[in-house]
Amino acid sequence: MTQGSNQNVFKLLIVERSLISNRGHHHTQIGALKSVFPQAEIHIVAGEGYDGFLGEAVGLIPDKNFKLSRLRAKRLHGSLRQRLRINLKMLFAGHKQLATSAYGQELLDICSRLKMSRKDMIIIPTADLDSLESAVDFSGRMGGAAPTVALRFLSATMGENNPRFFESRLNSFVADLPPNMKLFTETEEMAEFFSSSYRLPVTGGFFMPCSVGFADDDHHARRDGGTFRVGVLGAPRSEKGSHRIPSIVRITAERCAGEDSNPIDFVVQGSAKDFSPSGVYGGLADVTGTVRVEAVSDRLSPDEFKKMFESVDAVLLPYDVSVYGLQGSGVIQDAVLAKKFLIHSDGMAMKSFLGHGNALSAVTDREFADAIVAAAQEPSQWANGVSLAWHYYRERLKTLPISNHHNLQK
Incomplete structure (x- = not known):
């Protein structure tokens, strides 16, 4: 990772509502940010159910805040019927007024307790529209003494799936963002989308490793052995094309049965229900x-997941590009860092990670099967490509855009 700038120690508050337990990608972002800012005094704000596995949090964001924030959004931006319904609900519940954001006041209280100032920084690595509203609210409350607030958006909907609500909420404050706020996305594709569609001043390329750490050596990760192992990673979801896996596997098997082919193992994560006759992977x-x-199992510990990831040669991503044409994938980053070949849907975001001879794209199930068989027959052909992608990511991590925005207000 990149080394932080040569500045004095400052306080860095990392706000991650989804930080609950030692699973998923959220906890890895803490370590990644520590590497970006090694001189920082790190503090964590987590979700209400946080179990303390990373140490004590300086604050927890109550779940009820987001329910109340939703009520406020409907009251301000909903239809007449919705607004009347919310007013009646508030009356019967005894709510005289609603907070102006999900956790703007909480941020102010925490920053006051930590004595944070302009020289310090807040990073929200998995930001959504509630985060943006809260950051605007907090910045207005703290005024000129507010630290830099950096928000990193991973979804083009910012967590608001109602398009009318999204635009109405965003337009209510986007034209007058406080100067201490800096907006980022993971992918360049999403940054361009936000800039062109909503004129948001967003910078792309704020990447952080997920489940696989960055190795300092340049050895090729190709395993010994004749069997070619293809990973289908994570719990099945429709936007990840999980329903396509049985068809892709079946076509691959038909292809291999008719020719002298290397053995291929599909390493597929899921629950017992997913692999039952009625489950999404029942046909396998x-x-x-x-x-x-x-x-x-899709409930592996982080160490078990890493071991499983290391055992595969390639990763299969038949993802829905209506979602992943803008949104990035942690699996792509993991695969590049671990030097694994990628077989992905044509049109996926993070194109700069996929163009080094380390990946093949496909559209139809048969094209995916053809790509898998081709990769399995001659694995050495992509050895140079995965190494080039690894070097590319190493250089990107040395120049993360977030490192250029600390202390802009000093």
């Missing part, structure tokens, strides 16, 4: 022959 139980399926 019938696959036999040169192509085999290894069912793996």
Whole structure:
């Protein structure tokens, strides 16, 4: 990772509502940000159910805040019927007024307690529209003494799936953002979308490693052995194209049965229900022959996940580009860092990670199967590509845009 600038120690408050337990990607962002800012005094604000596995948090954001924030949004931006319904609900619940944001006041209280000032920084690495509203609210309350607030958006909807609500809420404050606020996205594609569609001053390229750490050596991660292992990682979701996996596996098996092919193992994560006859992966139980399926729990510990990830040669991503055409994928970053080949949907975001000879794109299930078979037959052909992608990501991590925005207000 990049080294922080040569400045005096400052306080860095990391706000991660989804930080609950030692699972998923949220906890890895804390370590990544520590590497970006090694001179910082780190403090964490977590979700209400946080179990303390990373140490004590200086604050927890109550779940009820987001329910009340939703009521406020409907009251301000909803239809006449919605506004009347909310007013009646507030009357019966005894709410005289609603907070102006989900956790703007909480941020102010925490910053006051920590004695944070302009030289300090707040980072919200998984920001949504509630985060943006809260940051605007907080900055207005703290005024000129407010630290820099950096928000990193991972979703093009910012967590608001009602387009009318989204635009109404965003337009209510986007034209007058406080100067201490800096907006980022993970992908360049999403930054361009926000800039062109909403004139938001957003900078792309704020990447952070997820489950796989960055190695300092440049050895090639190709395993020994003739079996080619293809990973289908994470719990199944429709936007990840999980429903396509049985078809892709079946077509691959048909291809391999008709030719002298290297054995291919699909390493598929899911629950027992997912692999049941009625589950999304139920059809995989019938696959036999040169192509085999290894069912793996989707509840692995971080160490177990890393071990499983290291065991694969390639990662399969038949993702829905209506979502992932803008949104980034932590699996892509993990695969590049671990030097794994990528077989992905044509049109996915993070194109700069996929163009080094380390990936093949596909559209139809048959094209995915063809790409898998081609990769399995001659693995050495992509050895140079995965190394080039690894070097590319290493250089990107040395120049993260967030490092240029600390202390702009000093």
